[in-house]
Amino acid sequence: MTDTKDLPEARKPAAVGLLLALTLLGVFPIDVVLPSFPALSEHFQHPSSDIALSVSLFAVGIALSQLLIGPLSDAMGRKNLLLIGITVSALGATGCVLANGYGAFVFFRVVQALGCGCFVLSQALIQDLFTGREQQRLRIFLVTCGGIFISVSPLAGTGLQSWMGWRGSFLVFIALAVGVFIRASRLLPSSPAGHQPKRLALIAAYRKVCGDFSFMAYWLTSALAFSCHFSFIVISPLVLIDQLQLSPEAFSWALLGYGLAYIGGGAVATVLSTRIDPQTQIITGLCLILAAGALMLGLSSHLGLSVTTLLLPMIVCTAGTTIARAAAHTQAMNIFPKQAGTSASAGSVLIFIIGGLTSAAISLTPLDLQITLALSLIMLSLLGLGLNTLARHRHRGLLPG
Known part of the structure; x- marks a missing residue:
C-alpha cells in the first residue's frame, strides 16, 4: 500500500x-x-x-x-x-x-x-x-x-x-x-x-509481476527503446572524440545539441498522448527508431562518418524513444497498481541489464561503430514491434467473448 x-x-x-x-x-x-x-x-x-x-x-x-x-x-x-x-x-x-x-x-x-x-x-x-x-x-x-x-x-x-x-x-x-x-x-x-505494514515476500512479489506476460512485454519494449539511446551515449566518445577527433568541449556541445532533441520528442509525445491510444504510441515510437536506423545506414553508406550522419538519425531515434518508453511505462505500471514499487524495480533492473549488455556489445564490436549502431537500432525496434504484437494478441485472447 x-x-x-x-x-x-x-x-x-x-x-x-x-x-x-x-x-x-x-x-x-x-x-x-x-x-x-x-x-x-x-x-x-x-x-x-x-x-x-x-x-x-x-x-x-x-x-x-x-x-x-x-x-x-x-x-x-x-x-x-x-x-x-x-x-x-x-x-x-x-x-x-x-x-x-x-x-x-x-x-x-x-x-x-x-x-x-x-x-x-x-x-x-x-x-x-x-x-x-x-x-x-x-x-x-x-x-x-x-x-x-x-x-x-x-x-x-x-x-x-x-x-x-x-x-x-x-x-x-x-x-x-x-x-x-x-x-x-x-x-x-x-x-x-489505519495503514498497517505488510509482510515482505520478496520472491512471491517478483514471481507475481514477472509472471505476467504483458507486464514483461511492455517493460522489455521500454528497455529496447532505452537501449538505442543509451548505446549511443556509451559509444559517442569512441566515435566523436577518437574517430572524428572532436575536442572534449566540442564533444560536450554536440551531445548538448542531441539532448535538445528530447524536448522535441517530448512535445510530440505529449500531443500524441491526447490523440491516440498507448498501443499506437508504442508502435509509432518504435517505427521512428526503425526509420532512424535505416536513415543512419543509408547516410553512412553514401556519405561516410560525420557528425551530421551520426546525429541526424539519432535525433529521429530520440523522438521515437521518448514516445515509446512513456507509453510502455504507463501500460506496464497500470497492470499491478498495488505493487507499484515492485513493478518499478523489476522494470528498472530489466532496462539497466538490457541497456548495459547492448551498449557493451556495440562498444566492443570489431566492426564499424556507426554501421553497428544503425543495425542495432533496426534490430531492437523490430524486436519491440514483435513484442508489442504478441502483447496485443494475448490481451485480445484474454478478453471475454
Missing part, C-alpha cells in the same frame, strides 16, 4: 519538482564523473580501466539495491525508504570525497550506489500521486528531462572538473541530495491512518 495517497492538488507541482530532482540524481553519479577519469586515475595512481571498473561496480550496486527497494516500499511505504536511500547515497558520496586510496573510493562508490537505488521509486510515486492521463504526461516529461540530463552531463562534468577538480561532482551530488531529502520529508505525507 502506498503512503502517498490523496496528495492535495495544490501540492502536485511541488511533487513534479521532487520527481524531476530524483531523475537528475539518478543520472548524476555516473555521467557527470566521466570527464574526471584522467584526474581520478592520476590521484589514486591506478589506470583508467580501474576507474571504469568503479563505474561498473556502481551500476551493479544500483541494480542489486533496486531489486530489494521496490518490494520493501510496497511493504513499508515510499517516504521512509526514500529518505533512507538519499541518506545512504550522500554518505557514500562523502566517503568518496574523503577517500585516500582506490580501495576506499570503490567501497564508498558501492555504498553510494546502494543508496541511489531508491531513485527507482520515482516511477512508483507517479503511480501513487497521479491518475489517468497525468501519469503518462508526467512520464513523457521525466523521460524527456532524463535524456537531457544525460546528454548535458559531459558538459557539466567538464565544468566541474575545471572548477573543483574530481571531487566537484561528488560535492554537488551531496548538496543536491540534502536539498531533495529536505523537500521529500516535507512534501510526502506519512502513512495514512
Whole structure:
C-alpha cells in the first residue's frame, strides 16, 4: 500500500519538482564523473580501466539495491525508504570525497550506489500521486528531462572538473541530495491512518509481476527503446572524440545539441498522448527508431562518418524513444497498481541489464561503430514491434467473448 495517497492538488507541482530532482540524481553519479577519469586515475595512481571498473561496480550496486527497494516500499511505504536511500547515497558520496586510496573510493562508490537505488521509486510515486492521463504526461516529461540530463552531463562534468577538480561532482551530488531529502520529508505525507505494514515476500512479489506476460512485454519494449539511446551515449566518445577527433568541449556541445532533441520528442509525445491510444504510441515510437536506423545506414553508406550522419538519425531515434518508453511505462505500471514499487524495480533492473549488455556489445564490436549502431537500432525496434504484437494478441485472447 502506498503512503502517498490523496496528495492535495495544490501540492502536485511541488511533487513534479521532487520527481524531476530524483531523475537528475539518478543520472548524476555516473555521467557527470566521466570527464574526471584522467584526474581520478592520476590521484589514486591506478589506470583508467580501474576507474571504469568503479563505474561498473556502481551500476551493479544500483541494480542489486533496486531489486530489494521496490518490494520493501510496497511493504513499508515510499517516504521512509526514500529518505533512507538519499541518506545512504550522500554518505557514500562523502566517503568518496574523503577517500585516500582506490580501495576506499570503490567501497564508498558501492555504498553510494546502494543508496541511489531508491531513485527507482520515482516511477512508483507517479503511480501513487497521479491518475489517468497525468501519469503518462508526467512520464513523457521525466523521460524527456532524463535524456537531457544525460546528454548535458559531459558538459557539466567538464565544468566541474575545471572548477573543483574530481571531487566537484561528488560535492554537488551531496548538496543536491540534502536539498531533495529536505523537500521529500516535507512534501510526502506519512502513512495514512489505519495503514498497517505488510509482510515482505520478496520472491512471491517478483514471481507475481514477472509472471505476467504483458507486464514483461511492455517493460522489455521500454528497455529496447532505452537501449538505442543509451548505446549511443556509451559509444559517442569512441566515435566523436577518437574517430572524428572532436575536442572534449566540442564533444560536450554536440551531445548538448542531441539532448535538445528530447524536448522535441517530448512535445510530440505529449500531443500524441491526447490523440491516440498507448498501443499506437508504442508502435509509432518504435517505427521512428526503425526509420532512424535505416536513415543512419543509408547516410553512412553514401556519405561516410560525420557528425551530421551520426546525429541526424539519432535525433529521429530520440523522438521515437521518448514516445515509446512513456507509453510502455504507463501500460506496464497500470497492470499491478498495488505493487507499484515492485513493478518499478523489476522494470528498472530489466532496462539497466538490457541497456548495459547492448551498449557493451556495440562498444566492443570489431566492426564499424556507426554501421553497428544503425543495425542495432533496426534490430531492437523490430524486436519491440514483435513484442508489442504478441502483447496485443494475448490481451485480445484474454478478453471475454
